[in-house]
Amino acid sequence: MSEQKTQRPVPKANRFVETEAFWQGIEERELRLQYCPDTEQFQHYPRPVSIYTGKRNLEWRKVAGTGTVYACTIVRVPGPGLDGRLPLSVVTVELDEGVRILGNVLNADPVTVAIGQRVELAWDTIGEDTAYPAFNIVGT
Amino acid sequence: MSKDSIVIAGYSETPVAFKSGRSAYDFAGEAFAGLLAATGLEKALVDGLSVTVPLSECANPFFAVYMTEALGLSPSWLNYGGIGGCSATGGVARAAAAIRDGQAEVAVVLSADAPSTNWAANYGAWRGEFQDPVGIMGPPAAFGLLMSRYEHQYGLNYEALAKIAITQREGALLNENAYVKLQKPLSVDDYMNSRMIADPLRLLDCVMFCDGGNAFLVTTEGKAKALGLAKMVRPTAYAEVTNFKGDEATADITETGFSQLAPKVFGKSGLTPGDIGSFHPYDDFTIAVMMQLEDFGFCPKGRGSDYVMATDLSHRGELPVNTGGGQLSAGQPGLASGGLNLAEAVRQMFGEAGARQVANRETALVTGIGVIPYARNWGASAAMILEA
Numbered sequence: 354m355s356e357q358k359t360q361r362p363v364p365k366a367n368r369f370v371e372t373e374a375f376w377q378g379i380e381e382r383e384l385r386l387q388y389c390p391d392t393e394q395f396q397h398y399p400r401p402v403s404i405y406t407g408k409r410n411l412e413w414r415k416v417a418g419t420g421t422v423y424a425c426t427i428v429r430v431p432g433p434g435l436d437g438r439l440p441l442s443v444v445t446v447e448l449d450e451g452v453r454i455l456g457n458v459l460n461a462d463p464v465t466v467a468i469g470q471r472v473e474l475a476w477d478t479i480g481e482d483t484a485y486p487a488f489n490i491v492g493t
Numbered sequence: 494m495s496k497d498s499i500v501i502a503g504y505s506e507t508p509v510a511f512k513s514g515r516s517a518y519d520f521a522g523e524a525f526a527g528l529l530a531a532t533g534l535e536k537a538l539v540d541g542l543s544v545t546v547p548l549s550e551c552a553n554p555f556f557a558v559y560m561t562e563a564l565g566l567s568p569s570w571l572n573y574g575g576i577g578g579c580s581a582t583g584g585v586a587r588a589a590a591a592i593r594d595g596q597a598e599v600a601v602v603l604s605a606d607a608p609s610t611n612w613a614a615n616y617g618a619w620r621g622e623f624q625d626p627v628g629i630m631g632p633p634a635a636f637g638l639l640m641s642r643y644e645h646q647y648g649l650n651y652e653a654l655a656k657i658a659i660t661q662r663e664g665a666l667l668n669e670n671a672y673v674k675l676q677k678p679l680s681v682d683d684y685m686n687s688r689m690i691a692d693p694l695r696l697l698d699c700v701m702f703c704d705g706g707n708a709f710l711v712t713t714e715g716k717a718k719a720l721g722l723a724k725m726v727r728p729t730a731y732a733e734v735t736n737f738k739g740d741e742a743t744a745d746i747t748e749t750g751f752s753q754l755a756p757k758v759f760g761k762s763g764l765t766p767g768d769i770g771s772f773h774p775y776d777d778f779t780i781a782v783m784m785q786l787e788d789f790g791f792c793p794k795g796r797g798s799d800y801v802m803a804t805d806l807s808h809r810g811e812l813p814v815n816t817g818g819g820q821l822s823a824g825q826p827g828l829a830s831g832g833l834n835l836a837e838a839v840r841q842m843f844g845e846a847g848a849r850q851v852a853n854r855e856t857a858l859v860t861g862i863g864v865i866p867y868a869r870n871w872g873a874s875a876a877m878i879l880e881a
Contacts, residue, residue, distance in 0.1 A: 361625075361626060362621075362625070364621050364622040364625070364626060365621065365622070366622065368617070368621055368622065369617075369618050369619045369621075369622065372622060375622075394742060395742065396742060397623075397742075398619040398622070398623040398624075398867055399619070399623075404739065404740045405740055423642065423746075424638040424639065424641045424642040424645075424746065424868075425638065425641050426634055426637030426638045426640075426641055426691045426692050426693075426694070427637070427689075427691065427692040428628050428630075428634050428637070428691050429688075429689050429690060429691065429692070430633070430688075430690050430691075432630040432631070433625075433630060434628065435628055435630070438628060441628045443627055443628055443629060443634055443637070443638065443691075444638075445638055445642075445746075445868045447743060451743055452742045452743070454868070455623070455627045455629060455867065456627055457627055457628065463692075464692075468641060468642065468645045477626075479626055485626050
């Protein structure tokens with residue numbers, strides 16, 4: 354699936370808040386998420402303040418990219434950016450660092466993806482050559 | 494009922510249409526004129542206006558101000574409600590506060606939208622970087638995720654969801670305002686065979702974006718009587734919460750804002766679930782109806798499927814639910830959606846529901862839901878109890 358050409362628009366960084374570190378991490382094939390050092394918790398998606406304290410004391414830290422499927426669905430209806438991707442496995446992953454992230458499972462038939470399965474970080478491609486974080490089911 | 498009780502003393506609703514070619518202003522005008530006709534009220538007496546942010550006109554930040562021009566109103570209190578499907582009940586609650594504060598005496602809560610004709614919304618924010626690439630283009634995928642988690646934790650009988658869809662459809666068959674093409678009966682087979690949208694969410698679990706509008710007259714009981722209005726209901730309890738558990742990274746997404754609102758509205762009104770004459774839960778998806786049956790204590794958490802299968806939810810039943818078809822079967826008039834559930838509740842309590850009239854007109858419970866957040870259930874929740 355990652356090698357299929359799609360019409361997914363390549364996201365632009367820094368539209369919502371400063372997300373340069375996320376995209377720089379992707380170039381280095383690392384998943385970097387926003388971290389609140391005051392409460393020692395990650396948050397995702399990135400915010401203008403810590404959602405735990407309301408302060409702007411935020412860092413970016415690498416996460417392992419391992420976690421568990423918390424919720425899963427299969428998108429079956431066409432839409433923008435979905436050409437050639439259906440049926441598409443969409444999951445909420447609870448990362449081992451205690452934060453959730455939406456993603457796609459790349460290495461499994463969508464109907465076999467289930468809550469509780471372990472996942473690890475994988476790399477999808479958007480547009481010509483932009484990497485985007487995704488997941489593989491472990492042991493598949 | 495004290496002299497200064499806040500009351501809803503009139504309502505109006507346009508038929509729901511699909512790709513009507515008309516604007517939110519035009520539907521608002523139809524609903525507003527309908528409200529004046531239904532109440533006999535002179536336009537000049539309206540000194541408060543609450544307007545719901547519509548998908549079809551939201552590119553204009555001054556939509557509410559333009560609306561006063563469109564309607565020829567000069568309100569001393571103007572509210573522009575941006576909590577989606579909570580904006581109608583929320584508008585009534587805000588109007589009540591403004592009236593108690595002396596900012597207005599006769600307020601109209603007006604919601605109109607025409608997204609099936611014109612879509613002007615661009616949610617922006619994080620979506621381009623963190624949601625769109627994943628392929629979550631709208632609410633169905635988010636509700637597919639929510640349903641999957643609910644099913645994992647509690648089990649889910651799809652026949653119960655089918656029953657919600659079928660029962661509400663029976664209500665729509667008796668509702669002349671329901672979108673015409675939705676006015677045909679459904680069977681369990683129809684539901685089960687409907688197209689899978691975002692597993693386990695089927696087409697017949699979902700609303701259809703349509704066009705329409707509704708309006709409510711909010712004033713004091715004393716003023717309503719002075720105006721010669723005989724029919725009125727009291728919003729005796731209201732509660733809302735936005736971004737429920739928003740500072741918890743791993744909150745249980747099957748736990749919704751309504752679990753926090755239910756004890757508040759029952760506590761304030763002194764009522765219990767057994768006292769509710771009809772229930773009008775915001776119904777963008779069938780699972781939302783089931784989860785609210787649980788959250789408001791009609792059945793224990795996680796037992797919604799069993800409760801639905803064992804309970805007659807029609808207008809004749811033990812707990813009449815969305816008796817006019819709700820949004821699922823009347824059509825969702827964009828962000829005027831919350832007013833559709835509210836209009837049916839007021840209509841029932843006024844005794845104007847015709848062939849689908851419920852027996853218990855003493856009380857009703859109405860709710861709203863607004864917007865889909867990142868990897869959670871929904872953004873805003875609102876609940877209102879109405880008493881005769």
